[in-house]
Amino acid sequence: MITKKICMLGSFAVGKTALVQQYVHSIFSDRYLSTVGVKISKKNLVLHDQEICLVLWDLEGKDAYTEINISYMRGAMGFFLVADGTRRETLEIALNLRTLALNLTGPVPHCLLVNKADLSPAWEITRKDLASLREGGLIVLETSAKTGLGVEEAFAVMAAGHGADGPGGNIPRGGKE
Amino acid sequence: MTLTAGPPGSPEAADLHAAEQETVFSAQTPAVANTRGPLGPKDEELQRLRSLLFQREIAFIEDLRASLANPAAQAEQVSSVIAEALLLRSRQDDRLSIALEPLVDSIVRDALRANPEAFSSALFPLMGPSIRKSIAESFRSMLENFSKSMEMSFSCKGLRWRFEALRTGKPFGEVVLLHTLIYRVEEVFFIHSATGIDLMHVVNEGVDSQDANMVSAMLTAVQDFVNDSLANGKAGDLETLQHGEYTILLERGPAAYLACLVRGTPPANFREQIRSCLEHLLMEYYLPLSRFDGDTSLFAGSRVRLERLLASRYVDEGQPLPLWIKILLAGFCLGLLGGSGIWKWMDYRAQEQLREEERERHGLRQGRYASIGLLRGEAGLSILHVEPDENGPWEVFCLKDPLARDPLEVLREHDIDPSAFLFRITPYVSYEPDIVRQRVQKAILPPETVSMEFSDAGVLSLSGTAPMEWTLSARQTALALPGVRKVDTGGLADPRTTQLMSMIKLVEGTVVEFPSGKDIPVHEDMPKLTLAVETLVKLESLAARMGMAASLTVFGHADATGTDKRNYEISQARTKTIAAMLYARGSSMPIAMYGMGADYANREKGNVEDQASRRIEMRIHLVRAVNPENDQLGK
Numbered sequence: 125m126i127t128k129k130i131c132m133l134g135s136f137a138v139g140k141t142a143l144v145q146q147y148v149h150s151i152f153s154d155r156y157l158s159t160v161g162v163k164i165s166k167k168n169l170v171l172h173d174q175e176i177c178l179v180l181w182d183l184e185g186k187d188a189y190t191e192i193n194i195s196y197m198r199g200a201m202g203f204f205l206v207a208d209g210t211r212r213e214t215l216e217i218a219l220n221l222r223t224l225a226l227n228l229t230g231p232v233p234h235c236l237l238v239n240k241a242d243l244s245p246a247w248e249i250t251r252k253d254l255a256s257l258r259e260g261g262l263i264v265l266e267t268s269a270k271t272g273l274g275v276e277e278a279f280a281v282m283a284a285g286h287g288a289d290g291p292g293g294n295i296p297r298g299g300k301e
Numbered sequence: 302m303t304l305t306a307g308p309p310g311s312p313e314a315a316d317l318h319a320a321e322q323e324t325v326f327s328a329q330t331p332a333v334a335n336t337r338g339p340l341g342p343k344d345e346e347l348q349r350l351r352s353l354l355f356q357r358e359i360a361f362i363e364d365l366r367a368s369l370a371n372p373a374a375q376a377e378q379v380s381s382v383i384a385e386a387l388l389l390r391s392r393q394d395d396r397l398s399i400a401l402e403p404l405v406d407s408i409v410r411d412a413l414r415a416n417p418e419a420f421s422s423a424l425f426p427l428m429g430p431s432i433r434k435s436i437a438e439s440f441r442s443m444l445e446n447f448s449k450s451m452e453m454s455f456s457c458k459g460l461r462w463r464f465e466a467l468r469t470g471k472p473f474g475e476v477v478l479l480h481t482l483i484y485r486v487e488e489v490f491f492i493h494s495a496t497g498i499d500l501m502h503v504v505n506e507g508v509d510s511q512d513a514n515m516v517s518a519m520l521t522a523v524q525d526f527v528n529d530s531l532a533n534g535k536a537g538d539l540e541t542l543q544h545g546e547y548t549i550l551l552e553r554g555p556a557a558y559l560a561c562l563v564r565g566t567p568p569a570n571f572r573e574q575i576r577s578c579l580e581h582l583l584m585e586y587y588l589p590l591s592r593f594d595g596d597t598s599l600f601a602g603s604r605v606r607l608e609r610l611l612a613s614r615y616v617d618e619g620q621p622l623p624l625w626i627k628i629l630l631a632g633f634c635l636g637l638l639g640g641s642g643i644w645k646w647m648d649y650r651a652q653e654q655l656r657e658e659e660r661e662r663h664g665l666r667q668g669r670y671a672s673i674g675l676l677r678g679e680a681g682l683s684i685l686h687v688e689p690d691e692n693g694p695w696e697v698f699c700l701k702d703p704l705a706r707d708p709l710e711v712l713r714e715h716d717i718d719p720s721a722f723l724f725r726i727t728p729y730v731s732y733e734p735d736i737v738r739q740r741v742q743k744a745i746l747p748p749e750t751v752s753m754e755f756s757d758a759g760v761l762s763l764s765g766t767a768p769m770e771w772t773l774s775a776r777q778t779a780l781a782l783p784g785v786r787k788v789d790t791g792g793l794a795d796p797r798t799t800q801l802m803s804m805i806k807l808v809e810g811t812v813v814e815f816p817s818g819k820d821i822p823v824h825e826d827m828p829k830l831t832l833a834v835e836t837l838v839k840l841e842s843l844a845a846r847m848g849m850a851a852s853l854t855v856f857g858h859a860d861a862t863g864t865d866k867r868n869y870e871i872s873q874a875r876t877k878t879i880a881a882m883l884y885a886r887g888s889s890m891p892i893a894m895y896g897m898g899a900d901y902a903n904r905e906k907g908n909v910e911d912q913a914s915r916r917i918e919m920r921i922h923l924v925r926a927v928n929p930e931n932d933q934l935g936k
Contacts, residue, residue: 195525199495
């Protein structure tokens with residue numbers, strides 16, 4: 125059994141919590157997010173006959189660019205960046221958080237989830253933006269908390285340990301020796 | 302011939318085995334074999350048959366026997382697998398450590414007896430902190446129990462127990478002790494500190510437990526939260542969480558920690574058990590912990606050790622305690638109360654005095670640190686190290702740029718007694734903007750008309766007005782100074798440039814007209830021409846001072862009357878008038894003169910007399926002087 129600590133980062137109200145709510149198991153209520161600043165949930169999956177447990181640390185959404193809870197990021201073996209497709213500034217915050225997080229964790233797998241794909245006509249973030257991010261080596265997935273689009277793929281990408289550090293840098297972590 | 306061998310243990314098998322042994326034996330030591338008497342012909346036949354059939358096996362058995370009999374060979378064989386074997390066994394269960402314990406114990410005892418000095422010097426750095434921690438822990442647990450008894454005296458539960466004490470005739474303290482002794486360790490979590498991942502989780506029988514991974518992650522988050530928000534990470538670690546009758550005891554190690562969920566009040570030495578268990582685990586799993594990558598299966602062997610912590614203790618309340626224990630307990634409680642009262646009071650007095658002294662010392666220290674803090678803000682001064690001394694001046698080691706202020710002076714300025722410090726100064730070159738600015742100021746000595754800006758990025762910007770030659774030298778000087786990366790002189794103007802430009806404008810704006818067929822200007826244009834010529838003379842010398850050489854081009858024009866030849870001649874003659882006037886004033890300015898004849902437009906119009914067409918115009922060219930003497934301007 126491989127267990128990985130995965131953090132979820134993103135601006136306030138991008139739908140981080142909603143995104144995973146239906147697909148994960150949690151024994152804690154959302155109240156923890158506003159009190160302790162983190163909510164723990166869990167996702168079990170099987171990859172190449174290996175059982176993998178992702179322990180998700182959903183960190184409280186920040187509006188400021190700089191804030192990231194260093195203690196909660198400690199030991200993270202990967203992270204999701206979540207942005208809201210209808211609000212361009214959330215992408216900038218997510219990219220900022222990426223830099224901050226990578227400074228704390230070193231090169232770990234991570235991917236950007238651009239949420240609210242069900243509202244894509246109202247998106248401020250363009251496909252061109254996403255294409256250029258993908259060219260830069262970032263794994264970008266379009267997701268929807270409403271329809272469930274891309275959510276399972278996101279977990280699979282994280283479990284496989286893709287997107288460790290830019291193009292071609294797929295460093296699988298947490299695999300058995 | 303058919304040979305039959307019975308099942309192992311049967312008389313035939315035993316017989317065959319004995320015979321085989323005999324054969325081997327006789328091959329090695331015939332003298333000894335002969336003592337058993339001569340072999341019969343049947344035996345000899347059998348023996349020959351055996352040696353024919355089992356020759357290879359007999360040799361193999363002989364080799365094996367030889368190697369078994371050779372302790373050196375055995376040791377070699379065992380040495381190649383002993384480490385793996387020990388590791389394997391220690392993962393399976395704890396029998397190995399149980400077996401080794403008395404052995405290690407006696408080895409250590411013997412070694413201690415033989416060489417106590419070596420042990421004491423090796424243990425010395427560990428003993429102090431451990432003893433302190435242990436004493437503190439004992440006091441804490443004693444006080445915990447004591448305060449629990451005190452607390453119980455006045456609570457609702459306490460009243461119930463007081464009634465019970467009355468009813469059963471037991472002393473109250475005893476009832477309290479009996480009740481608080483009940484506990485049950487329900488769950489134990491072995492958690493990786495950095496990630497909060499649950500490495501192993503054991504549960505007591507019948508306990509309904511939550512998802513261990515989520516609980517351990519949240520438990521880790523809560524500790525981080527408490528550390529970050531309440532204690533700012535400075536007040537040590539969270540040790541206990543209390544909720545109703547549940548207690549979570551946390552014991553931290555460098556890479557992992559243990560969390561025990563206990564129902565009721567655990568005994569005082571329970572923490573000691575957790576600590577010891579954690580120490581063993583940290584030692585056993587040192588490598589998997591330091592290279593932890595999420596694979597929790599490596600920690601499966603920790604279950605046995607963790608399960609030992611799942612203790613329960615139930616007290617049989619119906620069983621009365623012997624009288625002597627009651628008396629002892631009562632005496633102990635009374636003694637404890639009285640003794641602790643006096644001890645507390647004396648301790649309080651002594652502590653108060655110590656605290657007062659400490660407060661004074663603390664105040665002094667704070668004051669001195671604040672003074673050094675002032676110096677830290679001083680440009681060009683870098684405090685490297687401070688040696689605080691309780692009884693004398695503090696030695697302060699610092700680097701100082703020659704342009705920085707004297708630290709003593711700074712202290713005096715803030716009314717601080719400088720004798721409290723002894724400065725050990727090493728000169729250095731500071732790159733702090735304030736100091737670089739001073740350095741530049743001293744080196745380039747800017748005139749009052751120049752203002753200076755210096756950015757943190759090392760860019761010096763000069764603006765205002767200054768002679769060009771100053772600008773050039775200031776630029777060179779500044780660029781050679783430490784801390785200046787770039788010099789921007791775009792904002793600097795030379796006042797003479799303005800003057801030069803206005804002179805050029807005047808001369809080039811002057812148009813002098815001539816009467817028909819004449820090379821002397823019309824009367825009213827004479828003053829204009831004179832002014833232009835005089836300006837040219839001045840311009841020549843100013844340009845020379847600025848390191849430039851001026852040259853003049855004069856264009857003469859004629860109207861369209863008369864022949865073209867004549868027109869070219871007259872227009873040429875008009876330009877010469879200017880040249881003559883200029884040279885008459887001592888100028889040596891090179892002059893190019895062009896007689897342009899009649900303008901094309903006028904020629905098109907035909908034979909028209911027009912004064913405006915009979916004119917000269919001037920253009921000035923400035924070039925940087927090739928003569929180096931001209932560069933030495935201002936002389």
